[in-house]
Amino acid sequence: MAILRLHDNGQIKESYFKEGLSLLKILHDQNVTISAPCGGNGSCGKCKVKLRNIGLVSSCTYYPNSNIEVVLPNQRESQILTHQYLHSLHLKPEQNLLTKVTDMSIGLGIDIGTTSVVFYWVNLITGELIKSIGVSNPQTKYGADVISRIYYCNNEENISTLQKAILNAINQQIDKFVTQENRSINDIVKVSISANTTMLHLLTGVNPSSIALVPFKAVFTDEKQLTVDELDIKANANAPICLLPSLSAYIGADIIAGLASLNPPEAIKKYLFIDIGTNGEMAIVTNNKIFCCAAAAGPAFEGANIHCGMGAFDGAIAVFNDDGYKTISDDKPIGICGSGLLDAVAYMLKKGIIGADGELNENFMVATKQASGNNEEVVITPQDVREVQLAKSAIFTGIKILMQEAGLDCHDLDAVYLAGGFGNYMNPKSAVTIGLLPEEIENKIITVGNTSGTGAMLHVLSDQFMTHAKTIIHKAELVELANHPEFEMEFAMNTYF
Template sequence: MFKVTFKFEGAEDVITYAQEGENLLEIARKSNVAIDAPCSGNASCGKCRVKLIGGEIESPKTRHITDEEYAEGWRLACVSKVTGDVEVQVPDIASAYRSRMKVADLSSKEEVAIFEKAKSDVESAGISLTNSLDVINVKMNVPTLDDTMPDNERLVRAIKKQTGIKKVRMPYSVLRKISYVFRESNFEVQCVIRSTENDIFIYDVYKKDEKVVIGGLAIDIGTTTVSALLIDMKSGEILGKASSGNGQIRYGADVINRIIESMKPGGSEKLQKAVIQETINPMIQQMCRASGFKPEHIYRLSIASNTTMNHLLTGMNGDPIRMEPYIPTFYKTNSLFASDIGIQVNPDAHIIMAPNIGSYVGGDITAGTLVSMLWNRPEFSLFIDLGTNGELVFGNSDFMMSCACSAGPAFEGGDISCGMRATDGAIEACTIDKETMEPTYSIIGEEGQKPVGLCGSGIIDVISELFRTGIINPKGKFVREGKRVRHDHFGMGSYVLAFEEEAGSVKDVEINEVDIDNFIRAKGAIFSAVRTMLASLDFDVSMIDDVYVAGGIGSGINMKNAVHIGMFPDIPLEKFHYIGNSSLSGAYTMLLSRDAERKCYELASNMTYLELSTVPSYMDEFVACCFIPHTDRTLFPSVTEA
């Protein structure tokens, strides 16, 4: 056995042990060490870099590591084998991209405004913001020798008499505690219940004078990022908000790689553990700790995620999703409870899952469509959710069509050498001086925060500015020279946003031609999907009245820059609206409102799903879009004019 030490900038070392010949990336995965591996260890992406500090390791030089970098100790973890005791340094960008958890400051109006608006919009559409959870006071007769009824029957009979409901259900978790609570409270108690026309379910029992808050949890499970809200179910008040990298990302940046990984021996359990035990449960603990709330007082969960994430979360077989004819185990289910999958809240908490529409259009889009309000407007609107998969919905109050395209993780920082999630240290907006080529940028975090990398909104700005200032050409190649533009010995160009001494990481923050090419493909996937879906309906972009853009890729998107690089249609900028993380907003609304939950199911059942891979013209559209802004410049008159 050999000792393997993973070292981090500003964090404690992780020490583990491995057999001779064991793969370093697999060791990191088993040790819960955040090494970015979008290709899931296939040696094709070159992002699982670590730096050899000491000891022995067998690692061939690959095309992703230059001679100078190899001499400095840089290695790819996926092709490295342990041959002795070894120490490696994990770059800070890996932990920034994946692992850092952000707990929101709810005193900031910006943090809660988007959810308040979602709640207001659905209410104005006639959807009642009420749910089936409640607290009732129950007074029972104290037992005597003449009245020896058992505790459970005593409570059930009292509730039936008080409510008139004939069926009352009591789970084991309540049965186990009632004898203590009854006697401490002289048989006057408060019950947390879920009531319907036909039955009552008892979630919990409290003493008569105890303060009771009914908690709910809304979760958006993205391929790259997981976000959550802790709320008071009676008032709708947001008690906590947090986001974190999806722990599954070490098994691949896209859903296909993760499905493949899940089919390996023990793979399904590993992926389920990564998202629940390593991501969701720590977020719950952090939010509850910050708000002084107990996890066991969370009685309902609402989850919005794509179809594959739903399957990996629940430990179900996802392989049929990626194989023709692309059939999932379920589109919707109403039979899950927290204890079934190990989410650490009240064990009887019911899980509401936003319904999926197709194999690659999931509940995150259904939830987002709900709060985008497309279904309540006569105007033709386009809803775009920017994530690892780009999903679109087009329509109005009469019809809706949806489709999905594989944009890759670029919008959330993946496939970009300096990419990261929209968390502290991420450059989220940028301008570049045309004459000096010097950048000016804003960074997420407290004042004085140094840049660590680029999040999605920052990448859009940087590439747009590089093109606007003539630093890159329409193919994304560098054509100007200067202090911040450099080329390696292979001739590949890059632009330095922050030199090492200016940055908050162990190396320069720079974007290179490979990054730009990856992003051009991502934006090309979005625009080609828009064009293909509209063409299938015999529409064109001039017929779009409004565009609603969603995705947690920064504090906002510069729509002008997004149009400038050919990601969005060239229509008047006032038609664009950024609505943030609509998946989480929709999950929040579904959690709070039984009517909103029903509406979400209705939207899913009424939406037409277009499978782009079956449209012959889609690939031609995509190839034409892999250019800034497009091979057909007439589609972007404002860019040509500028």
């Protein structure tokens, strides 16, 4: 056994570790969160840590065989979207639970995203939102996107690791809430959870491998109602734990809940709903049908696979234009997040630094070494531009084929609802400039916040919400992009800016 000496926010901790393990595994075993977007396979370079007397090493490929000292960077706050669309569906609280509802009764709605987890605490008498809070999904240290986490589950033992990680995160927030609000665990009499299909499998300890294998089928998509003992979530012993239903392996409960939570004005008859994330889920809603698809955009807009990419944390460049850059919390820049990346690529296009083919001859400087917060340049590389091309083409092609299947064009749409964190913070003009979104829809865009979380909260208030969700599923028609005869040609053409 060797000694790990850990320098963390001014504190020094010592522990033993077994030789033969990667440093990433050693740190994870010590509950130290180190980002590993590629799942620890050595391809992303994001898991670097500083070793005393050695310098920076990639923790997933470094196997220490003697005592080591690791210096961790100070923790940074992440900016997680919790707000909701003002014109969401309105449902009155119901009181048909096994536990008698009193003035102290609380419902908890949870949205488990791939990168973040958001909690909504609701008064079940008044329907009032007591508190909302977002935290990072601890599973990100095992992989940035659903595919890398599914591959991580090739080892059966790792399924339990991922399940424990998310359950611990949920229970930690429950403990914090009851302590801060002077409440009891017994006050929590209903829990509703919305998430994408993979996250729901991992939450319940179900192997999600079939989701990534042809024909891409989920083990379950129906709603589930579990007990606190079955899922080990801290709540009243009689509290139902409700998992909202999904449509398919890649159209999850987060999208169904999002669609069901919207309450568009009468004038809006046909609209596009889109969550521009790793999976690029989208739907076109008409009077009689809902056409759905998932465009595998990859994690570029989440900061993964980008040389200086990062999530929406303090110090991330979130805006870039003629006036320079702006970071989250106005900290010195240490990287660039999705919205900043979008702006920077749009800027390069407008200035002629790159052309329609995306060719970039040398790294584009976003922030100098002297101006940065970590003494490293923030740059965009030629490979970064390529990652953006692939991501934006997936989304644009998905929209185009979905419109075709619905028999519509952009002029027929009354509105375009953008859900999720990236959709909320990105500049629509930049999205149109690079060809992520069609130019014709720019003036129809409405950001709707965390609709998945809104759906979970609405279901906490009333079981009527499940009726709305099932209506969405009944009207939904899944469009498989990979099987569409025009997909490959369209995708290749749309990689051009």
